[in-house]
Amino acid sequence: MNATSTTQRRLPLPEFIALLAFLSASVAFSIDAMLPALPEIAARMSPDNVNRAQLILTAFVSGLGVGTLFAGPISDAIGRKPTITIGFIIFGLAAASTIFADSLEFLLIARFIQGLGAAGPRIASLALVRDLYAGREMARITSFVMMVFIIVPAMAPLIGSGIIALSGWHGVFMAFVLFAIAGSAWLNIRQAETLPPERRSPLRLRPLVSAAKEVLRDRQVIMCTLILALGFGQMFALLSSAQQLFGEAYGKGDSFPAWFALMALLSGAGTLLNATFVMRFGMRRIAKWAYIMQTCVSSVVLVLMLTGILPDALKFPVFFIWAVSVFFMAGVTFGNLNALALQNMGKHAGMTASLVSAISTVLAMTIAMPVGQLYNGTALPVVTATLCCSALAWFLMRYLRD
Numbered sequence: 001m002n003a004t005s006t007t008q009r010r011l012p013l014p015e016f017i018a019l020l021a022f023l024s025a026s027v028a029f030s031i032d033a034m035l036p037a038l039p040e041i042a043a044r045m046s047p048d049n050v051n052r053a054q055l056i057l058t059a060f061v062s063g064l065g066v067g068t069l070f071a072g073p074i075s076d077a078i079g080r081k082p083t084i085t086i087g088f089i090i091f092g093l094a095a096a097s098t099i100f101a102d103s104l105e106f107l108l109i110a111r112f113i114q115g116l117g118a119a120g121p122r123i124a125s126l127a128l129v130r131d132l133y134a135g136r137e138m139a140r141i142t143s144f145v146m147m148v149f150i151i152v153p154a155m156a157p158l159i160g161s162g163i164i165a166l167s168g169w170h171g172v173f174m175a176f177v178l179f180a181i182a183g184s185a186w187l188n189i190r191q192a193e194t195l196p197p198e199r200r201s202p203l204r205l206r207p208l209v210s211a212a213k214e215v216l217r218d219r220q221v222i223m224c225t226l227i228l229a230l231g232f233g234q235m236f237a238l239l240s241s242a243q244q245l246f247g248e249a250y251g252k253g254d255s256f257p258a259w260f261a262l263m264a265l266l267s268g269a270g271t272l273l274n275a276t277f278v279m280r281f282g283m284r285r286i287a288k289w290a291y292i293m294q295t296c297v298s299s300v301v302l303v304l305m306l307t308g309i310l311p312d313a314l315k316f317p318v319f320f321i322w323a324v325s326v327f328f329m330a331g332v333t334f335g336n337l338n339a340l341a342l343q344n345m346g347k348h349a350g351m352t353a354s355l356v357s358a359i360s361t362v363l364a365m366t367i368a369m370p371v372g373q374l375y376n377g378t379a380l381p382v383v384t385a386t387l388c389c390s391a392l393a394w395f396l397m398r399y400l401r402d
Contacts, residue, residue, distance in 0.1 A: 010132055011190060011191060013141075015190070016141075016191075017141060017144050017145070019186055019187065019190065019191060020125050020128075020129065020141070020144075020145045021144065021145055021147075021148040022182070022183055022186065023084065023121040023122075023125045023183050023187070024121075024122070024125065024145050024148045024152075025148050025152045025179070026088070026091075026118070026121060026176075026179040026180065026183045027064070027118045027121060027122045028148060028151075028152035028156070029152050029156050029159070029175075029176070029179065030060055030091075030095075030114060030115075030118060030176055030179075031057060031060060031061065031156065031239065032057065032156040032157055032160070032239060032242075032260075033156040033157065033159060033160035033163070033172045033175070033176075034056050034057070034160060034169065034172060035057070035156070035157045035160065035239075035242065035243045035256075035260075036157050036160050036161040036164055036243070036256070036257055037160070037164050037169035037172070038053040038054070038056065038243050039053075039243070039247075040169065041053050041056065041104070041107070041169065045103060045104035045107070046104050052104065053104070054240045054241070054372045054373070055104075055108055056107065056108065056111055057236075057239060057240050058236070058240060058365060058368065058369050058372070059108040059109075059111040059112045059115070060111045060112070060114055060115040060118070061115060061236060061361060061364075061365060061368075062112060062115060062361075062362075062365055063111065063112035063113060063114060063115020063116045063118070063119075064115035064116070064118050064119050064122065064361055065115075065357070065358055065361030065362040065364075065365060066115075066116060066119075066358070066362070067087075067115060067116035067117065067118065067119025067120070067358075068119040068122060068123050068353075068354050068357040068358040068361060069354060069355070069358035070119070070354070071083060071087065071119040071120050071122070071123035071124060071350075071354055072123050072124075072127065072349075072350035072351045072352070072353050072354020072355065072357075073201070073203065073208050073211075073350060073351055073354060074120075074203065074350075075120075075123065075124040075127050075195070075350040075354075076127070076195070076200060076201040076211075076348070076349070076350035076351055077200055077201055077202060077203040078200070078203075079193050079195050079200065080124045080125070080127055080128040080131070080193060080194055080195055080350075081124075081187060081188060081191065081193050083120050083123075083124040084120050084121045084124045084125065084183075084184070084187055085120075085184050085187070085188060086120055087117045087118065087119060087120015087121050087122075087124070088117065088120065088121060088180040088181075088183055088184045089117070089180070089184075090113065090114075090116060090117030090120070091114050091117030091118050091120075091121075091176065091180050092117070092176065092177045092180035092181065093117075094110050094111075094113040094114035094116075094117060095110070095114055095173040095174070095176035095177050095180070096173070096174075096177055097110050097113075098110045098170060098173045099170060099173075114176070119357075121183060122357065123350070123353045123354050123357055124350065124353075125145070126142070126338060126342070126349075126353040126357075127195075127349040127350040127353045128191075128194050129141055129142060129145075130342045130345075130349035130353070131194035131195055131349065132194055134343065135339075135343060136278055136279050136282070136283065136339075137279075138339045138342070138343075139274075139278050139283045139335055139336050139339035139340075140275050140278055140279065142335040142336075142338055142339050143271050143274045143275040143278065143331075143335035143336070144271065144275055144335075145335065147268055147270075147271030147272070147275075147331055147335075151264040151265075151267070151268045151271075151327075152264075155260070155261050155264045157242075157243075157256060157257040157260045157261070158257035158258060158260065158261040160172050160257070161257045163175055195350075201348075201350075201351075208351075211348045211351045212351060212355065214348065215345060215348055215351055215352050215355055216355065218344070218345070219399065220340060220341065220343070220344065220400060220401065221341050221345065221352060221355070221356060223396055223399045223400050224337045224338070224340050224341035224356060224400065225341065225355070225356045225359050225360050225363075226360075226363075226396055227287075227291075227333075227337055227393045227396050227397065227400075228334065228337050228338070228341075228356065228360035228364075229359070229360040229361075229363035229364050229367070230364075230367070230389040230390070230392055230393040230396075231329070231330060231333055231334060231337070231364075231389070231393060232334075232360055232361060232364035232368075233363065233364035233365075233366075233367030233368050233371075233385070233389055234326060234367070234368075234382075234385055234386040234389040234390065235326060235327070235330050236364055236365070236367075236368035237367060237368040237371035237372060237381075237382050237385050237386070238323060238326055238382050238386070239368075240368055240369075240371075240372035241371070241372050241375045241379075241381075241382055242256075242260065242323075243256060244375055245319070245375075245379055245382070246259055246260070248377060249319075249377055249378055249379060250315070250316040250319060251316075252316065259320065263320065263323055263324050263327060264327065266324045266328075267324050267325075267326075267327030267328040267330075267331060268331065269328065269331075270290075270327070270328035270329065270330070270331030270332045271331035271332065271335070273331075273332060274286055274331060274332040274335060274336065278336065283336035283337075283339055283340050284336070284340065284397065284400045284401065286332055286333075286336055287332065287333045287336045287337060287340075287397060287400075288394065288397040290328075290329045290332040290333045291329065291333065291390050291391075291393045291394040291397060292394055293325070293329065294325060294326065294329040294386065294390040295387065295390045295391045295394055297322060297325045298322065298325075298383055298386045298387035298390060299387055301318060301319075301322045301383055302380075302383050302384060302387055304318060305378070305379065305380055305383065306380075319379055322379075322383065326386060329390070338353075338356065340400060341356045342356075367385065367389065371385045
């Protein structure tokens, strides 16, 4: 059964996109909703090293990266809907367990397990799209989904700060539980299974290894994975340092959630532009020019910071514009790169989505974690890392094909 023969399985496109966006939002909200609580958690659970509180973000993303290694093959074997549902159960139980957190270590373990569960909806939903769509149409749909995955983390601190004001930081984890319940219910009530039994791959070692080898022999998949790792790495580096940068470096701590939300709204234009023009210009060309743009912007900002020629009144506006450009670039690259990786892998969509996401996320963490820990009261570490990542991604784009 190919992508065009599953028409009878499709929800109306607006609802289908909304469902996928909600599944993505459940994962994305979990990334940054805790940022406003980091100072309180650091003071209470890690007063001797406040930078360790950043690990609340990276622990979740690390769990997500490990979980994605298994979520794809599982979804290829048992179907997309069961994989997403089981993932949400793990996600919700781990979130609920934080009620008992009395140390940073306990909280980090719970966040890691929560990330493991989040891999189910994160990966199986991408494979679900590939079951029904292909090529530039798939890129158009994943662009809207990626817009949510990018914008929600930026909106999450504003939402999280409201929840924290009402019920403390534990209340944010209860919100995660509600997301899991709502996402599972919507999926199971409205969406038909897109992978029929005759197309499933058994969870046996030899077929899994064979499928993984086939996926990893494809140059397109490898290049997309490496480029995604660079893109996610620079974005996660910014996210992990964001609360300190806005609060300490630029004195915007009280208004940090609002600034972050504004950044999300402005950067969301990138995804809308991609969805509008991807059918005309193609996925590779748009992604390439996004990395060229980011390389140029980061170069200019780095020079301005190193020379110290910016007056104090312009330091935060320049940083803010640069931060918007990082999220804007993500909006016009991530959906396209995922679509390019999956384009010729319909037979192993789950395995491909799993390997691409797992490898790119783990590699991204090897970039983001040290950059976050190098925070020195300025934006220099994260701007330098972004310049290097974008320039290398630009170079690697030459090996992709539409």
